[in-house]
Amino acid sequence: MTVPVIQKMDVYPVAGYDSMLLNLSGAHGPFFTRNVVIMHASNGDVGVSEVPGGKKITQVLEASRSLVVGTPIGDYKRVLQGIKHQYGNLDQGGRGNQTFDLRTTIHAQTAVETAFLDLLGKYLHEPVAALLGDGQQREDVPVLGYLFFIGDRQQTDLPYIGDDHEHGEWGEVRREPALTPEQIVRKAQAAYDRYGFTTFKLKGGVLSGEKEVQVMKALHRAFPKAKLDIDPNGAWSLNEALRYASEMKGLLNYIEDPCGAENGFSGREVLAEFQRRTHIPTATNMVDTDWRQMASSLILNAVSIPLADPHFWTMQGSVEVAKVCHAFGLNWGIHSNNHFDISLAMAANAAAAAPGHINAIDTHWIWQDGQELTKHPYEIHDGQIHVDSRNEGLGIEVNMDAITAAHQLYLEHNLGNRDDAKAMQYLIPHWQYDPKKPALVR
Numbered sequence: 001m002t003v004p005v006i007q008k009m010d011v012y013p014v015a016g017y018d019s020m021l022l023n024l025s026g027a028h029g030p031f032f033t034r035n036v037v038i039m040h041a042s043n044g045d046v047g048v049s050e051v052p053g054g055k056k057i058t059q060v061l062e063a064s065r066s067l068v069v070g071t072p073i074g075d076y077k078r079v080l081q082g083i084k085h086q087y088g089n090l091d092q093g094g095r096g097n098q099t100f101d102l103r104t105t106i107h108a109q110t111a112v113e114t115a116f117l118d119l120l121g122k123y124l125h126e127p128v129a130a131l132l133g134d135g136q137q138r139e140d141v142p143v144l145g146y147l148f149f150i151g152d153r154q155q156t157d158l159p160y161i162g163d164d165h166e167h168g169e170w171g172e173v174r175r176e177p178a179l180t181p182e183q184i185v186r187k188a189q190a191a192y193d194r195y196g197f198t199t200f201k202l203k204g205g206v207l208s209g210e211k212e213v214q215v216m217k218a219l220h221r222a223f224p225k226a227k228l229d230i231d232p233n234g235a236w237s238l239n240e241a242l243r244y245a246s247e248m249k250g251l252l253n254y255i256e257d258p259c260g261a262e263n264g265f266s267g268r269e270v271l272a273e274f275q276r277r278t279h280i281p282t283a284t285n286m287v288d289t290d291w292r293q294m295a296s297s298l299i300l301n302a303v304s305i306p307l308a309d310p311h312f313w314t315m316q317g318s319v320e321v322a323k324v325c326h327a328f329g330l331n332w333g334i335h336s337n338n339h340f341d342i343s344l345a346m347a348a349n350a351a352a353a354a355p356g357h358i359n360a361i362d363t364h365w366i367w368q369d370g371q372e373l374t375k376h377p378y379e380i381h382d383g384q385i386h387v388d389s390r391n392e393g394l395g396i397e398v399n400m401d402a403i404t405a406a407h408q409l410y411l412e413h414n415l416g417n418r419d420d421a422k423a424m425q426y427l428i429p430h431w432q433y434d435p436k437k438p439a440l441v442r
């Protein structure tokens with residue numbers, strides 16, 4: 001029997017609808033963008049993957065096609081080495097200082113790796129989780145409810161949707177403004193009723209720290225048993241972070257990037273000091289994002305929860321981080337951005353393969369649920385995603401009609417890179433990003 005060979009690789013920049021989610025980088029526009037890769041193998045199987053949007057990633061994927069086509073599916077690591085070798089220099093500047101990761105090539109590598117893994121899993125009749133690390137570790141992956149402050153879309157003339165693909169209370173509230181503790185609690189309740197979350201994360205870095213502490217207290221009152229996290233993306237100074245943390249003592253399960261680089265100290269040094277002084281488990285998706293940063297984090301004891309998003313660690317890399325966490329007594333988790341259900345399957349498979357105790361993983365899916373690109377997307381029930389060990393590949397089947405429509409939406413609106421400043425400028429004229437100032441504090 002001959003091993004299947006890649007005959008064709010298609011790259012689809014796609015778009016979907018989003019709410020006006022607020023974060024340190026500004027306000028999400030009406031559309032989010034992603035890059036979807038579809039590989040066709042000579043045995044008729046189709047492999048798929050999804051990574052962040054943006055023209056640079058699209059271009060590297062397009063340029064990598066010649067390395068991919070003709071490769072037997074078992075030889076994919078050679079292709080990944082080739083992409084790194086040819087385009088790795090594009091990532092020299094690191095992830096940047098926005099809330100989202102600005103690298104290019106690592107995302108392209110993940111897109112290619114994942115589509116190959118999907119094909120390999122199908123060929124071997126195994127889930128992708130079984131091909132990663134030491135193999136599948138669990139069938140039920142815990143997922144958290146990712147809450148955001150939301151801007152008033154009516155203050156813009158941008159084409160946000162108001163009506164919804166989702167029914168019920170969650171569908172009613174998820175596009176509506178939310179800036180007060182009551183409004184956030186209402187969203188949390190609707191998300192809980194729909195998805196059964198037992199962990200919530202609040203995206204901070206929007207209001208003043210004092211006000212965000214009040215929202216966390218309201219969440220704790222409404223959900224006294226829930227595990228809570230807040231993530232201001234490093235907006236607070238160390239002193240502010242220490243003050244807010246002491247006010248939230250007892251209600252935080254962990255805290256994420258409470259502070260970052262300041263006064264000549266690196267983000268990792270400052271997080272190390274924060275952890276030493278508070279003993280609160282500290283997560284990051286900003287200062288421990290590659291192996292060199294991981295080494296420095298471990299030496300400094302800077303981070304106890306590396307959020308190893310497979311989209312910027314690769315699928316295999318993310319699970320390797322999980323193995324390191326397991327060995328060092330750290331607590332692995334996954335970071336996310338807005339995404340479709342292909343990424344949901346990727347995160348679920350990586351988390352299913354992560355050894356040891358893991359944190360509930362991040363997902364933005366609740367803001368997109370209803371805009372599927374696959375025929376039977378993974379679902380969140382009781383705050384978990386079930387990854388059946390009888391799955392093959394990622395466990396999803398792409399819906400080409402939906403992908404074509406999402407690609408059309410991308411083209412129609414001439415979309416590309418994420419830019420949260422644009423929508424934010426409707427709320428505050430001339431608004432500009434400042435990594436040390438919450439978005440609505442100007």
Ligand SMILES: O=C([O-])C(=O)C[C@H](O)[C@@H](O)C(=O)[O-]
Nearest residue numbers: 023099100285335336337338
């Ligand atoms: O954990 C994080 O930092 C994120 O989820 C980053 C994202 O860019 C988030 O801020 C967002 O979607 O606006």
Ligand SMILES: [Mg+2]
Nearest residue numbers: 231256257285
């Ligand atoms: Mg974060």
